[in-house]
Amino acid sequence: QLQLQESGPGLVKPSETLSLTCTVSGGSISSSSYYWGWIRQPPGKGLEWIGSIYYRGSTYYNPSLKSRVTISVDTSKNQFSLKLSSVTAADTAVYYCARARDTSMVPDYWGQGTLVTVSS
């Protein structure tokens, strides 16, 4: 059974870089049918798509975050990662990693999510 697990600091200082990793188990990140991505949800608010990556490295990013976001993949570890730079309190959210079918490009499998708080 496919499982995705987010890991990384739960507290980040303003202006610093948020870094999260998603470890995939029960399936290969190198599958040709899927993209791997990040979605976030500020407390009490809706879902925001951040970006996604194919195992060969091609990426798509939310235009509103593109200047601050980098998503990378490590196929040897079956992991992919998110970096969000110059964070502010507005970046406080639950961050989910997810798998997306290449036919839809939006998630079908989700990680449990991890709360990241931006505060000094």
Next chain:
Amino acid sequence: QSVLTQPPSVSAAPGQKVTISCSGSSSNIGNNYVSWYQQLPGTTPKLLIYESNKRPSGIPDRFSGSKSGTSATLGITGLQTGDEADYYCGTWDSSLTAGVFGGGTKLTVL
């Protein structure tokens, strides 16, 4: 302001049917598949519908999806109190080359 527009809330009595709409444009719903998600309080979103009208294994046939033009609809029949949740639509936007979600609809089963 979400790219996809959903009603903020809907409500219906147990056993009744409810529909949730998701309105977009030709660059997103009009030319791409729509997915629907259920998020129970304090939990991770769960896929209910993919490719506009398909249900993953384990999702009861009380849940259905349809798409027409630049709008999509989630239908839920035989409402149960356990269906109380936030529901989101999502799709790809070919102009933005990005995923987009609706703002979410809170379902109350009265």
